[in-house]
Amino acid sequence: xxxxxxxxxxxxxxxxxxxxxxxxxxxxxxxxxxxxxxxxxxxxxxxxxxxxxxxxxxxxxxxxxxxxxxxxxxxxxxxxxxxxxxxxxxxxxxxxxxxxxxxxxxxxxxxxxxxxxxxxxxxxxxxxxxxxxxxxxxxxxxxxxxxxxxxxxxxxxxxxxxxxxxxxxxxxxxxxxxxxxxxxxxxxxxxxxxxxxxxxxxxxxxxxxxxxxxxxxxxxxxxxxxxxxxxx
Amino acid sequence: xxxxxxxxxxxxxxxxxxxxxxxxxxxxxxxxxxxxxxxxxxxxxxxxxxxxxxxxxxxxxxxxxxxxxxxxxxxxxxxx
Numbered sequence: 001x002x003x004x005x006x007x008x009x010x011x012x013x014x015x016x017x018x019x020x021x022x023x024x025x026x027x028x029x030x031x032x033x034x035x036x037x038x039x040x041x042x043x044x045x046x047x048x049x050x051x052x053x054x055x056x057x058x059x060x061x062x063x064x065x066x067x068x069x070x071x072x073x074x075x076x077x078x079x080x081x082x083x084x085x086x087x088x089x090x091x092x093x094x095x096x097x098x099x100x101x102x103x104x105x106x107x108x109x110x111x112x113x114x115x116x117x118x119x120x121x122x123x124x125x126x127x128x129x130x131x132x133x134x135x136x137x138x139x140x141x142x143x144x145x146x147x148x149x150x151x152x153x154x155x156x157x158x159x160x161x162x163x164x165x166x167x168x169x170x171x172x173x174x175x176x177x178x179x180x181x182x183x184x185x186x187x188x189x190x191x192x193x194x195x196x197x198x199x200x201x202x203x204x205x206x207x208x209x210x211x212x213x214x215x216x217x218x219x220x221x222x223x224x225x226x227x228x229x230x231x232x
Numbered sequence: 233x234x235x236x237x238x239x240x241x242x243x244x245x246x247x248x249x250x251x252x253x254x255x256x257x258x259x260x261x262x263x264x265x266x267x268x269x270x271x272x273x274x275x276x277x278x279x280x281x282x283x284x285x286x287x288x289x290x291x292x293x294x295x296x297x298x299x300x301x302x303x304x305x306x307x308x309x310x311x312x
Contacts, residue, residue, distance in 0.1 A: 058297070059300055062297065063297075066297060100302075102300055102303050109248050149246070150302065183246075
């Protein structure tokens with residue numbers, strides 16, 4: 001796994017995700033500066049980490065989505081390369097139109113920092129092959145703007161094509177408005193691009209990989225990526 | 233040359249901030265408020281030149297950055 005973690009001014013989870021990548025793949029991720037125009041050669045995974053790029057000015061992720069490095073990230077995605085956007089990274093992917101839709105202010109206007117339950121909707125993707133469809137994961141979230149919204153046609157297309165990868169659910173794995181903390185349409189927590197190589201999700205799997213800290217439900221995502229890239 | 237770009241949420245897009253402001257206005261006793269939608273205004277100073285070109289540039293600015301056209305509409309005005 002040759003990962004590049006893009007650092008924007010105001011990113012703050014780049015260390016967490018680099019540490020998770022190191023723990024699971026044994027390889028050190030390159031931290032790539034937003035103003036660079038190229039990814040390190042051989043990069044096979046690009047991560048846009050969480051945080052508050054540009055202080056969330058204008059709209060969350062809006063300015064980062066227009067940073068010079070994003071042209072290289074777009075080209076990598078177009079070649080079929082893996083791009084993972086977590087939290088602010090998901091917002092950036094939507095603003096960059098690498099994923100459809102938009103992340104709006106949480107329905108109850110509150111910043112949420114807690115553990116949530118996610119259901120894995122399918123296991124035949126580069127990000128979830130080490131999980132089973134229907135698995136319920138306990139993963140932390142920390143965001144004020146994670147309320148996924150898109151027009152009706154887009155939602156229908158995402159659902160119809162099986163591009164909703166993670167959903168907020170109850171501990172038993174049932175969709176229920178009470179467990180859809182941020183009010184996201186159809187309780188969507190993470191979506192894939194058409195070719196399934198770009199994933200954006202609001203929760204932070206990189207924070208649940210170390211048994212010394214607590215649950216390790218996030219490991220499967222990085223183990224999946226590792227197994228896909230090592231098989232390639 | 234002064235210009236203004238106004239960005240507003242499309243109809244039907246949930247606006248929790250507008251809702252909160254609406255509630256606050258009502259609790260202040262301001263009468264007759266039926267609903268509030270929050271938007272953004274950008275005041276932009278442009279180099280003097282052709283008005284039509286300025287409008288085209290502002291439109292490009294709004295499409296590329298100032299508005300997220302998935303959920304927002306915008307209006308461009310060249311003021312002077």
